[in-house]
Amino acid sequence: MAPDSPEQAVELTPDGTLTSEALREELLKAYPKKSRRKREKQFIINEKTVNEDGTVTLPQIGANTRTIPGILTQRGCTYAGCKGVILGPTRDIVNITHGPIGCGYYSWLTRRNQTSAPSDDHENYMTYCFSTDMQDENIIFGGEKKLAAAIQEAYDIFQPKAIAVFSTCPVGLIGDDVHQVAKDMKEKLGINIFGFSCEGYKGVSQSAGHHIANNQVFKHVVGTDNTPRSKFSINLLGEYNIGGDAFVLEDLLERCGIELVSTFSGNSTYDQFANAHMANLNAVMCHRSINYVADMIEKKYGTPWIKVNFIGAKSTAKSLRKIGEYFADEKLMEQIEKVISEEYPAVFEAQKQYKPKLEGKRVMLFVGGSRAHHYQDLFGELGMKTVAAGYEFAHRDDYEGRDVIPDIKIDADSRNIEELHVDADPDMYDSDKVRDKWAKEEKGYSFAEYDGMMTQMAEKALVIDDINHYESEELIKRVKPDLFCAGIKEKYVVQKMGVPCKQLHSYDYGGPYAGFRGAIEFYKDIDRLVNAKVWKMIKAPWDE
Amino acid sequence: MSLLRHTKGGEVHERQALTVNPAKTCQPVGAMYAALGIHKCLPHSHGSQGCCSYHRSTLSRHYKEPAMAGTGSFTEGSSVFGGQANLLTAIENMFTLYKPDVIAVHTTCLSETIGDDIPQITENAIDKGLVPEGKFVIHANTPSYVGAHPTGFANMTKAMVDYFAKSTREDKVARRVNIIPGYVEPADMAEIKRLAKLMGLDPIMFPDTSGVLDAPQTGVHEMYPAGGVTIDELIAAGDAQQTIALGPVCSGPAAKALYAKCKVPQTTMGLPIGLAATDKFVMAMRSLNGGFVPEEIKYERGRLLDLMTDMHQYFYGKSVALWGDPDQLVGLSELLMSVDMLPKYVVTGTPGKKFLKRMGDVLGDKVHESFVRQGPCADMYLMHQWIKNEPCDLLMGNTYGKYIARDDDIPYVRHGFPILDRVGHQYFPTVGYKGAIRVLEQILNVLMDRQDRDSPEETFELTM
Ligand code: SF4
Numbered sequence A: 001m002a003p004d005s006p007e008q009a010v011e012l013t014p015d016g017t018l019t020s021e022a023l024r025e026e027l028l029k030a031y032p033k034k035s036r037r038k039r040e041k042q043f044i045i046n047e048k049t050v051n052e053d054g055t056v057t058l059p060q061i062g063a064n065t066r067t068i069p070g071i072l073t074q075r076g077c078t079y080a081g082c083k084g085v086i087l088g089p090t091r092d093i094v095n096i097t098h099g100p101i102g103c104g105y106y107s108w109l110t111r112r113n114q115t116s117a118p119s120d121d122h123e124n125y126m127t128y129c130f131s132t133d134m135q136d137e138n139i140i141f142g143g144e145k146k147l148a149a150a151i152q153e154a155y156d157i158f159q160p161k162a163i164a165v166f167s168t169c170p171v172g173l174i175g176d177d178v179h180q181v182a183k184d185m186k187e188k189l190g191i192n193i194f195g196f197s198c199e200g201y202k203g204v205s206q207s208a209g210h211h212i213a214n215n216q217v218f219k220h221v222v223g224t225d226n227t228p229r230s231k232f233s234i235n236l237l238g239e240y241n242i243g244g245d246a247f248v249l250e251d252l253l254e255r256c257g258i259e260l261v262s263t264f265s266g267n268s269t270y271d272q273f274a275n276a277h278m279a280n281l282n283a284v285m286c287h288r289s290i291n292y293v294a295d296m297i298e299k300k301y302g303t304p305w306i307k308v309n310f311i312g313a314k315s316t317a318k319s320l321r322k323i324g325e326y327f328a329d330e331k332l333m334e335q336i337e338k339v340i341s342e343e344y345p346a347v348f349e350a351q352k353q354y355k356p357k358l359e360g361k362r363v364m365l366f367v368g369g370s371r372a373h374h375y376q377d378l379f380g381e382l383g384m385k386t387v388a389a390g391y392e393f394a395h396r397d398d399y400e401g402r403d404v405i406p407d408i409k410i411d412a413d414s415r416n417i418e419e420l421h422v423d424a425d426p427d428m429y430d431s432d433k434v435r436d437k438w439a440k441e442e443k444g445y446s447f448a449e450y451d452g453m454m455t456q457m458a459e460k461a462l463v464i465d466d467i468n469h470y471e472s473e474e475l476i477k478r479v480k481p482d483l484f485c486a487g488i489k490e491k492y493v494v495q496k497m498g499v500p501c502k503q504l505h506s507y508d509y510g511g512p513y514a515g516f517r518g519a520i521e522f523y524k525d526i527d528r529l530v531n532a533k534v535w536k537m538i539k540a541p542w543d544e
Numbered sequence B: 001m002s003l004l005r006h007t008k009g010g011e012v013h014e015r016q017a018l019t020v021n022p023a024k025t026c027q028p029v030g031a032m033y034a035a036l037g038i039h040k041c042l043p044h045s046h047g048s049q050g051c052c053s054y055h056r057s058t059l060s061r062h063y064k065e066p067a068m069a070g071t072g073s074f075t076e077g078s079s080v081f082g083g084q085a086n087l088l089t090a091i092e093n094m095f096t097l098y099k100p101d102v103i104a105v106h107t108t109c110l111s112e113t114i115g116d117d118i119p120q121i122t123e124n125a126i127d128k129g130l131v132p133e134g135k136f137v138i139h140a141n142t143p144s145y146v147g148a149h150p151t152g153f154a155n156m157t158k159a160m161v162d163y164f165a166k167s168t169r170e171d172k173v174a175r176r177v178n179i180i181p182g183y184v185e186p187a188d189m190a191e192i193k194r195l196a197k198l199m200g201l202d203p204i205m206f207p208d209t210s211g212v213l214d215a216p217q218t219g220v221h222e223m224y225p226a227g228g229v230t231i232d233e234l235i236a237a238g239d240a241q242q243t244i245a246l247g248p249v250c251s252g253p254a255a256k257a258l259y260a261k262c263k264v265p266q267t268t269m270g271l272p273i274g275l276a277a278t279d280k281f282v283m284a285m286r287s288l289n290g291g292f293v294p295e296e297i298k299y300e301r302g303r304l305l306d307l308m309t310d311m312h313q314y315f316y317g318k319s320v321a322l323w324g325d326p327d328q329l330v331g332l333s334e335l336l337m338s339v340d341m342l343p344k345y346v347v348t349g350t351p352g353k354k355f356l357k358r359m360g361d362v363l364g365d366k367v368h369e370s371f372v373r374q375g376p377c378a379d380m381y382l383m384h385q386w387i388k389n390e391p392c393d394l395l396m397g398n399t400y401g402k403y404i405a406r407d408d409d410i411p412y413v414r415h416g417f418p419i420l421d422r423v424g425h426q427y428f429p430t431v432g433y434k435g436a437i438r439v440l441e442q443i444l445n446v447l448m449d450r451q452d453r454d455s456p457e458e459t460f461e462l463t464m
């Protein structure tokens, strides 16, 4: 979408009287001193400075720092990011949660990653919850034996091709060595078994869990199957098939003539991961959760990555073209144009229908590590204005762009997340790809780029990292947005205030929203939600 | 396509270590639910933030309501040095920003493994002036490697007694009765209170989530909705004439603590699910009100009985698979037995000493026709294998049953926690005579729908 022009400052309220500065100050006032100091850095106003050379400098935001205890955060834990987000959508790995029962229970089917196994003969363990259900004696005497026995039982009963083990908080504390157990059992059983040290207390949010998951999948699975892939082959990284998004994209890519080797990890299988290094390009959707794998594949195999976004019709077209341009093949590019022109009429039709009903409405988005950005494109297509946004667990680069990465201070919480050391693979490293990349870069094609959320947002819009309940409620009270986007914990709070809330984790059990078809679906759903009659019925006739 | 395609009949592989599709979840979610049943209480999860996020999400998905709670957001540092600093900061922030009357702290597996001493940290908070005058911090220990979500509910309910109940006079207050409702829905709690009031009693019910997790849409978000037991009521519970604890697992410990602390006599009985259990509950109340039962209650009982007699033929001989919490399972089984249905498969992951014996009593001479399993690896996977080997006519349990229901095409009534995919459970009680009517009606609906769907043309019935 065309970014809101930076000169035009955001209007928080229709009458334009509330300024971002005043609102920020009002909200920060309520905090105890120490908490205020932290929140000041994470609650900022998007004031862009245009430099002499025409470049734009963004204000700095505090992100990926510890959550303040007792603040009522949206955030979850490392385990959730690892087991729930990254490995959850893969259907044929038996995922055993090593810990007491709850952690595994709550991540059982609750993230709505859809999957489509071709037939009953194909494995699908996503409907199952596997746990070692640690008991008192396992905490006291250690849980390694029970874990080994659980792996054995899983193997005996289900005969899977791979088993993954996820550590929860107590496991790290009592010092169970899940990696050793996994290694021993791998040797014993002859299938791939690997562990994740994704205890919930590591890092400061789900984000650490993404990183840990990336590392282990890369270390234990990627690169184990060297079956060659076609010329126009890609991996789609950071797409989790919520509400069937991946299905839409699979279809789209296929029609364009692009071969999808693997998706990390929507509708994925173990074998796809194993073969992922044979693709010729990595296309990254959710930068936050998956850039690590993209980087590691590039280092080891020379495969470059680009940032794409398939949320929003314009962005979808742009992303397809960008892939086409990478392969620089006339026929492929033609085919891509053909597919885009097949899809677009319906999109225009839908925009004509829904835009008049939604144009000018104000939205706030507080969710995830990429969605609060990507979905601004869809709202832009409907003429809706994003007045405030922020991520739940992103880092500064997701706000300010990857250029700031060298400046990011690594604090104690991030330092304890392993950075894998990756070297070029002597046999598989493809230096042609690298030379080709350099040549393309010279011509202005950009790799490994991401400008972040803030460049795109309106001047003086509010950018709030790790928003909490207090701030959300005050924002809603004062700004009265037409729509608030968040997750299940916020959903009913917001709606109690008479403001519709769209869940952007679960899509409110709707979707798909990706690609062209998804965009149309989204317009419809937003119209249904925002313009529902029920919002006008809240006042009783006797209160009129 | 089958959803649980890896579940097969045949030999049932006995497992010692691997739980598959559990029939329980962890303590803190029960503690959080109970704490929300105190008026103006903000629950707080002392541990890493994932647990709290999961618990709040589960409660919100189940109730379609906000479920407010804080977390200690432990990091690696806190897991090494303990969570004292986290709790102090949390207490300060919560009282400053959210102004609750009570913060109800529960632990998680992490803070339990570390061994944080909550009362001592709370003392510290008071010394530092972080707890405003007239406000409280209470706590319950809820390690999930001991017990399950009903245990957490029981522990937090007991904490209400430990922290608040006071005996202020020699003689107890006549007709004031404490009712501990057990891990039931807000609608059930309201129904239990209604019955007690009809019986002429002055009930103090704790916890009481009615009016909290079924709050109305008013255009205003009340951080602390109107419902919930008040601190004054909790204090006054110490002077009540009697405590009636519904459900030994969830309510027993608090009732015993209240007796030990304030000498309030207690009766612990099953949840009032079905005719006989409700009769028992009414009789217990009758012994406190001078011996009368109001017309309204008699009428309700009669209506239930009427349904049971009229529709008995549809219930008779039907076998049921049940999974869930011990107190619920005993109540439901008794209700099923009363209309000559058979609780054929029963599993619970929640421990609790007398469960098997209670099930034995309920099953009576049918005990040999049933499979009942409790504890580790007593899970839905085991139950499903039993079903594969010998089918049953009905499933009753939480949302996770829908996968079995579809795969094996079995009529299914949602009951218990969590129900993530239907509403109704928060509005319509399943306890008391009226509640039993609802349960039986739900059972009838699915059984008769099945008959309608399956009967051939010649036996398709208009009237049933
Ligand atoms: S660590 Fe314990 S308390 Fe936390 S979710 Fe897991 S089982 Fe529940």
Ligand code: SF4
Pocket (backbone or CB within 6 Å): A077, A078, A079, A080, A103, A167, A168, A169, A170, A198, A199, A200, A201, B048, B049, B050, B051, B052, B054, B108, B109, B110
């Ligand atoms: S115990 Fe740890 S791993 Fe489990 S849910 Fe809680 S924070 Fe996450």
